[in-house]
Amino acid sequence: MNKLFRLILIFMSVLIVIIFNINGSANQLDLDDRIDRFITTQMKTHHIPGLAVAITHNNQVLHIKGYSTANNDRPVTAQTQFLIASLSKSFTAIAVMQLVEAGQINLDSLVQTYLPEFTLADPTFAQRPLGGIAAKITIRHLLNQVSGLSDVGFSELQVSQAKTISERVTSLNRASPVALPGAQFNYFNPNYEVLARVVEVVSQQPFSAYLQTHIFTPLQMSRTLNATTSADAFQGATNMVQGHLMAFGLPFAYPEMSGYLSGSSGIVSTAEDMANYLIFQTNSGQFKETKLLSESSVALMHTPPKTIGSSYGMGWVKGSENGEPVIEHSGVLSTFSTYVGLLPKEKYGISLLCNIYASPLIPMAFPQIKTGLIQLLKDGQPAAGGFSITLWGIAIALLMFIGVMLAIRSLLYLPQWKQAIRRTPLWRVWLGIGCTFLPGFFLLVLPWLLALVWDRFFGYVLLFRSMPDLMLWLSVCAVLGVVNGIARLILLARSNGSEYST
Template sequence: MLRLLSILAIVAGLGVVALPVSQAAPAGPLTPAVIDDYLEAALDSTGLPGLSAVVTQGDRVVHAGGYGHDSGGGPVTADTPMRIASLSKSFTSTAVMILVDEGRISLDRTVSEQLPGFTAADARAAEVTVRQLLNQTSGLTDSTVDIGRLQGATSLADYVSRLDTAALATDPGTRFKYCNVNYNLAARLVEVASGQNFGTFLAQRVFGPLGMTDSAVSAENIAPAEGYNSIFGAWVSRPELPGFLEGSGSGGVITSAADLGKWLIAQNGRGPQLLSPAALATTHTPSPVDEYAMGWAPEDSDPTLLVHSGNLFTYTAFQAIDPATGYGFAVLANSAALHDDTYDIVKGLVALSRGQTPAEIGGQRQIFELVLALIALGTLGLGVLGVLRSRRWAQRCAARSWWRITLRLLPLAIPLLLFAAYPQIISAITGGRTVTWSQLTYFAAPLSIALLVAALAGASTAVLRMVRLRSVRSAG
């Protein structure tokens, strides 16, 4: 039975594992045709339902396009709005720096001085500066604030008021720790310093001057394409995960590839400028304690690039700028899974811009999900066999002592224990970020299902064995 299930899973999996794409480097300058060919091939090899992308150089858009489809079956275009998750942080830092340029916010004065209503249970929070918020070195972490309580906030002002029980993990300015709270505090600071709603400020001072007409921080203004999750190779349309603050500074921006092209040009110091050269340079400069700057960071394998990624459960995005060449790149996807293909696609575009051959991409998500499907099928089969053979097991173990029986049953409890601690394990793997059960039913759905099946198989086998053992002993 297990062999049959495995063969069926492999056959099914072959239908979702696409061949990786590799493309020869262009002979001359990067052209729209070369980019278009690469992105068409990338869509096929990754199996994404849809993506949009833009490449800029200097003050011009080299190419912007959309590929695949949205949840309604319509085509994804360069103008299709999508949530860009944590790419929003670079917009928030720019909003703060606009007000720094105008003398309305001071980077090195404390947040508490400039943001009435910000209090915390930890006295050290009064020492946190605005620069430390943007550099993610404030000491605030997911483990020292009540994330569940914050998710009930109805506005940025309400959000800040709910930080009164927060603590700091470290002294301010001594250690980097990525935490969305920093950028939601920064967004509220923009509201207080400007006297405007954060979304209105971005619309008037960032999106408007750059001509970003398909951009906002609220779905009430710009409706994003509905996203997908991959469940064992099948893309399933999913509604947005509730409980996240609209208009947030940490991940609220909705925009399109075409609009991001205008943003990337400005971030490379070309075209209309929102900031003074010194302020723009500040947003790109790492802090003294970590490489993270202000919504940007050097790419691990290529420090000449400044990058940021974003994942919001049914959306993924990645942006990069190369100040040396003036190139900018962004890829948006209306989907999220266990592997982020937008990063790989941007890296391929960067390689093409340098006359290099892109690395092969695609297949990682499909292979990972195939393995998880085989694990789920295998544990399901073992669970069925365990239940069916529970009487035979009980008869064989009837004369054994309870401690020996307990030792034999303990391995069956391991999957259940792993599943019970699943959010905490993922939180530890992701550096202490708070992960909820509802979040794990989205981009991590295949892993969650595999773990659940293994837990149920182990638990049901253990329970039936104990029931049968009691029955055999009673009969004897």
């Protein structure tokens, strides 16, 4: 009887395990299916040509897949390589923290302790205190993006592009600080490019070699590499996706912009490799049996400094989603857009790699995709709707058509204008002529205006890449406006001033 009872108990236990496994598999299949449907819909709505997703939970991969639309030459897979842009900063932070744990770097030591050649246009900000000057830049300042440097004081896009990490550090001798170190947050790519050089000098290894040996290989990121320039990235990658721009809501393939990347934006990776990276981040610095960093170091990277009102940690931004904390970072290059997000309470990780960059997608598409995936992971339903990128394209096309038609109408109206101004006060005539030059003036100062508003400098090349439709509209209106204004000035000069009303 006891033997029969034990057999029944074993049978019931096995049956329960099988049922739970079936239910778990069904739930996983259901989650995969819902993610597939959601991503496919979002790509179609926002005309995203290629996207690779990795989602992890604890030390498991929940979902990993590449998605393509019909206009992609090659299908995107989990093994397709993308430039991950500013997500690279968190890798640089890991390298620094590994050397901190090894006792080779002190976070509060001056940068010049490791790089004596590091100088700025105002050298007192970089040098050791002399004559009571307390201002100094430390390793921690660089990691937290509070060095006092910014695009306003040094636009990396306006200087000749460096080809090595040491050249990048040397080029900063023209950088003018905009604040005292530690006083305010300024997102500045060269902060992390200087850190890459620190890693090189301290470890006595090239930065790319250090990342490969101490991060990529232990995390089994076999298709991940670091490139010094964008040209190096495409040369070193064996399965790089084609990047895209967007005009009037329609994507089109275009080469990536050339430039220096290492330390801030130079890593090439895949969804498959990024899944391992997410597991490392959500498991306190451990991947499988390998411990790359201590739990306290990972927590420090995820934590903004308390001394100022900044949400930036060390290669990570502390945010929230529906009241829940999210540790995240986005990245953009001229033809790539990326995102990583960690849900620390549930230990979920999300990585999104896209082969397109367009300004309208930043507020319209990517936040919606991120929020939708988080809602799916929490058994919710992603919000429907949202402003379609197609409507955006139509709106910009209509604006351009109206603007051009009005400008042409104004040119055709010149004979009538010449007669009308005879009865118009001269100050109003000059005011009207001045208004015709406004689009041209706005176009001329646009990069500096954006720098004042966002503390980031975007040159004309990058502006035309990020929003070619808007820049084309503005350029056409500016040219027609200048032609109109010059024509009116000529007509005014040829006329007798005494004929005009005052």
